Amino acid sequence: MFATLAPILLQATLETFSMVISALVLGTTFGLPIGVVLATSGRGELFEAPLFQKIIGPIVNATRSVPFIILAVAIIPFTRLVAGTSIGTAAAIVPLTVAAIPFIARIIEGAIREVDGGLVEAAQAMGARPFQVVTKVLLPEALPGIIHGLTLTAVTLIGYSAMVGAVGAGGLGDLGIRYGYQRFRPDVMAAVVITLIVVVQMVQSLGDWLARKADKRNI
Amino acid sequence: MIRLSNVQKTYPARRGSPAHKALHGIDLDIAAGEIVGVIGRSGAGKSTLIRCINLLEVPTAGSVIVDGTDVTQLVKRDLPLFRRQLGMVFQHFNLLSSRTVYDNIALPLELAGASKAEIAAAVDPLLPLVGLEDKRDRYPAELSGGQKQRVGIARALSSNPKVVLCDEVTSALDPETTRQILSLLRDINKRLGLTMVVITHEMAVVKQLCDRVAVMDGGVIVEEGKVDAIFANPTHATTQSLLADEFLDYPARPNAAANANTGQEA
Numbered sequence: 099m100f101a102t103l104a105p106i107l108l109q110a111t112l113e114t115f116s117m118v119i120s121a122l123v124l125g126t127t128f129g130l131p132i133g134v135v136l137a138t139s140g141r142g143e144l145f146e147a148p149l150f151q152k153i154i155g156p157i158v159n160a161t162r163s164v165p166f167i168i169l170a171v172a173i174i175p176f177t178r179l180v181a182g183t184s185i186g187t188a189a190a191i192v193p194l195t196v197a198a199i200p201f202i203a204r205i206i207e208g209a210i211r212e213v214d215g216g217l218v219e220a221a222q223a224m225g226a227r228p229f230q231v232v233t234k235v236l237l238p239e240a241l242p243g244i245i246h247g248l249t250l251t252a253v254t255l256i257g258y259s260a261m262v263g264a265v266g267a268g269g270l271g272d273l274g275i276r277y278g279y280q281r282f283r284p285d286v287m288a289a290v291v292i293t294l295i296v297v298v299q300m301v302q303s304l305g306d307w308l309a310r311k312a313d314k315r316n317i
Numbered sequence: 318m319i320r321l322s323n324v325q326k327t328y329p330a331r332r333g334s335p336a337h338k339a340l341h342g343i344d345l346d347i348a349a350g351e352i353v354g355v356i357g358r359s360g361a362g363k364s365t366l367i368r369c370i371n372l373l374e375v376p377t378a379g380s381v382i383v384d385g386t387d388v389t390q391l392v393k394r395d396l397p398l399f400r401r402q403l404g405m406v407f408q409h410f411n412l413l414s415s416r417t418v419y420d421n422i423a424l425p426l427e428l429a430g431a432s433k434a435e436i437a438a439a440v441d442p443l444l445p446l447v448g449l450e451d452k453r454d455r456y457p458a459e460l461s462g463g464q465k466q467r468v469g470i471a472r473a474l475s476s477n478p479k480v481v482l483c484d485e486v487t488s489a490l491d492p493e494t495t496r497q498i499l500s501l502l503r504d505i506n507k508r509l510g511l512t513m514v515v516i517t518h519e520m521a522v523v524k525q526l527c528d529r530v531a532v533m534d535g536g537v538i539v540e541e542g543k544v545d546a547i548f549a550n551p552t553h554a555t556t557q558s559l560l561a562d563e564f565l566d567y568p569a570r571p572n573a574a575a576n577a578n579t580g581q582e583a
Contacts, residue, residue, distance in 0.1 A: 214409075214411070216407060216409055216411040217411050217413060219373060219407075219411070220405070220407060220411035221424075221428070222373060222400070223371055223373060223400055223403070223405040223482075224400065224401070224405075224424060224425040224428055224472075224476070225396075225397040225398065225399075225400040225401035225425065225428055225429065225476075226397065226428045227397050227428075230428050234424065234427065234428065235413060238413065238415040238416070239413060239414060239415055241415065312415070314414050314415050314416075314456040314457075314458060315414045315458050316458060317456055317458045317459050
């Protein structure tokens with residue numbers, strides 16, 4: 099039995115990884131600049147643009163307040179537009195990314211706001227341009243927090259990736275629902291659950307390790 | 318070197334707090350190579366004043382002339398270039414926790430686009446100057462308060478400034494470390510001929526470090542002169558009470574001493 103289950107399980111795990119990693123990379127690509135702007139566009143801040151903050155803030159909140167399964171279904175037309183199809187692992191990356199962007203933006207914002215304002219003032223006194231304050235001070239100093247946040251995002255995305263099974267994507271969630279639940283295979287279900295637990299543990303440990311390495315505040 | 322004329326700063330009203338006038342027309346001349354202290358209690362406006370020199374705070378009125386240029390007329394784009402000519406040292410050090418001692422000192426040069434070789438040429442001699450040769454690759458979390466402030470001083474010097482602004486640089490340090498840091502600053506001033514503006518609430522700092530002192534209260538300079546002269550004959554009540562705070566044998570007026578408040582800058 100294990101001989102037949104192992105390849106399917108491996109295949110599903112790889113699909114989950116590819117969905118989560120792609121969504122994480124794309125989500126960070128878009129979420130990072132949004133997070134930086136959210137953290138620095140307030141009144142009296144580095145890139146003062148209160149109007150922008152007033153517009154982008156609610157959009158981020160709106161996206162975050164829609165349950166992921168609803169979001170995934172609701173944006174199917176958009177998914178079709180971007181991916182050419184709404185079915186399959188590649189297509190699932192679209193809703194996962196859409197959900198990841200505001201999540202990551204808020205995490206980056208929070209991590210940056212934790213950076214001592216005195217450092218920004220010191221950098222400006224040294225003649226840093228606003229963009230340099232971001233690249234040389236805010237992001238390096240916020241890095242441990244950002245890594246923690248991205249780890250949290252990765253774990254959340256693993257959970258979400260199981261839900262996109264419902265809209266025709268592959269991955270561990272899909273395997274669990276179709277084989278384990280609908281075909282009454284508790285052995286498959288157990289294998290899926292154990293795999294998910296192991297994967298999440300690994301991701302969390304990796305993230306903690308990276309964050310510890312980046313954190314020079316307690317040596 | 319620095320000439321402040323009628324510098325005023327008003328913070329606009331915000332939700333819940335009315336407009337606040339922090340500086341009411343400050344006039345102050347600082348000669349090249351001089352160490353000038355600005356002393357006052359919390360809220361006297363001294364932190365605002367020092368930030369008006371490098372335009373971290375933009376004065377509402379008046380002019381700030383540094384090395385012949387009225388810097389209040391500079392456009393925003395040119396401010397970073399101007400600020401690179403000034404060094405600043407802070408009360409809470411403001412070192413980047415993610416950078417080593419060497420990389421913290423190198424930061425101003427990095428921001429100015431200096432090459433690795435230029436940075437090494439500037440930073441390497443600063444390490445022995447501030448006594449941190451053996452801490453080159455340590456992180457700030459591994460240093461004591463006095464060592465952190467030495468890094469802060471070296472960082473302020475790395476871009477080879479003409480002026481160093483010191484904002485309560487010893488207020489977070491114990492008395493012994495304070496003495497060491499002050500004598501380091503004095504030594505640097507002599508060796509490099511730097512102009513220094515020193516903000517403090519402690520008369521002892523003025524006594525050990527400064528050539529001249531301006532006493533601030535309520536956003537104005539109430540008394541100004543050579544340190545010896547001010548110590549020998551303080552005329553304003555604020556000066557007298559500041560002296561009484563630290564020199565217990567100083568014959569202060571009874572009510573001035575009663576109003577004394579040793580709180581630190583917020």
